[in-house]
Amino acid sequence: MASGEVSAVELTAAHHARIDAVNPVLNAVIAEAREGARTAARAADQRRASGAALPPLHGVPMTHKDTHDAAGLPTVKGSPLFADTVPTTSSLIIDRLQAAGVISTGKTNVPELAAGSHTFNTVFGTTVNPWDITRSAFGSSGGVAAVIAAGIQPAGDGSDMGGSLRTPASFTNRVGFRASSAVADRAPDAALRSAGVLGPVLGAVAGRRPGRILHRPG
Template sequence: MDLNRASAKDILDSLSNRQLSAVELMRATLDRIAEVNGPLNAIVALREEGALMEEARAADAALTRGSLHGLPIAVKDLVHVAGIASTQGSPLFKDHVPQTDDLLAARLRAAGAILIGKTNTPEFGLGSHTFNPVYGATRNPYDTAKSCGGSSGGAAVALATGMLSLADGSDMMGSLRNPAAWNNVYGFRPTWGRVPSEPAGDSYLHQLSTLGPMARSPEDIGLLLDVMSGPDPRMPLSTEVVAVSPVQTADLTGMRIGWLGDWGGAFPHEPGILELCRDALRVFEGNGARVETLEPPFDADLIWDSWITLRSWSVATGLEPLARDKAVLKDTAQWELERGLSFSAMGVHRASVIRSDWHRRAAEIFADYDALVLPAAQVWPFEIETPYPTKIEEQGMDTYHRWMQVVTPVSLLGLPCLGAPAGFGANGLPMGLQLFGPRGSDAKILSMGAAYHAETHWPQKRPAM
């Protein structure tokens, strides 16, 4: 078994029956990181080798073995991990080493994972391009002159190149889906509330961002999702869940899938993206599903206006304690902070009314369709020196994130969404699609993704580096 390319399921099965030792796996992991991470810069704050090997030996000697026992995982650098520098990509926190784990890190440890370091992210996770003043930029393994996306860019690159077999990410505005698309792997945004956020600050008002898993198959996605999921008594909106693993391969016969394309022209795309994603849907059609092109179900401008209000309001609540250090923040963080602090309560309320209207309309659509599909990004991976695209074709982008507007219909409602590889363009770069359903349909979306993966195996057919 090639430990750098094997599925997480196969690795964990071999660890469980002791055909593979945690020491052997850790050695292979560290060797692979040493081999490929240098020019890519996906893994940061890597722990000292001796300590990691000692922890692997302890895992081999342990009697109690959790579902991730002995598996090396690097955690996204927005999550606090005890004993590991947790910077959020900001110079304000470049020397911050937490003494306790965030909830996600604690759940990974409880499942037996060995936390080896961090995966790189943009400063405060803002922007779908992974670069920051602490660690620098993470490069796309399919073309190192290009962006890997973000904000879970380091995680996606680590998966694509075999440095990790599972990785966590987070998603507010496509931060799982965009890097999955640009690195030929899978990223899953779960139903909001399935994976609880950190029990700190407000626990009721901000329902946009969520943690989620990334992997090289939907089956492996399910393994990590079950570890991440489940209520926390300190989080009132976290939900009881049913395990999704083992992910079952869906029988697609008779299923109806709605293709939303460019939302009636509201979402401009660079050439080749729409065609590639629509072609990928032929896999579903070939397995008995009916794919229908739909008219725009809701006004895209209303969704956008609601989204950027609620997003800036939410982001500003996190950045507000840093307002006195605003000059140190990158320009996009300053923009979000200033906007969020300017809103009235009634302005936020009106944005949430639009969200509620879109939710009611989406419920009507899902009464007739098993899932809907959009591209996962509107542009191909761009030059790494470019902070963000300012136009798509000849259409100017009026914000730093307008070029990712295609993810907002899902994000605004907290819907479960699988970011899946769609293949490669004529430029040799990967792209992906979003397969999403109503709240609570996580298992069904993953099972549909498993049927698609069984026919395509894109991460295995075109592995990076």
């Protein structure tokens, strides 16, 4: 990216193409803002061309877990109660990712109110496991784990109280990391509201290539 060998516009186009290829079966990406992402990608390329210092995740397209507010994108949390919610400000984790150069492209599915170990809700339906679409991607960060395992993006944000990062990652052959509560950053008003922490799901493990096994059994 820094050398210009690949551009943010090209990465974003590849990201969108992969969503188009696999999401009709996967059902992990439940909201998008493609024109906004393309605009952000063009701005990222202009920044590189200007010679300005680049942040560590410069130009990386990424969808976000749908319990995390991202300004201008819906935050439905898998619940009919929030079906029309579009926040005007972003969660701390989204602010930090965007400051690091991430291009926000959409939201990923969760169980209703993130309260469940299977990524299903009555608003968007079920997210399947890209390794075997008859299997669960678990939850509550199942949508995030699924988009990474399907090759849509290399990493993503999630959250974890009792396994919501770690278990979906294990179901999809990824890595989910739950930091200690005393270490993980959180918004100033969040410390007493939840024992959950924010964290990442990361890409391929055990030498296996992600996103090439999505198929219909038989």
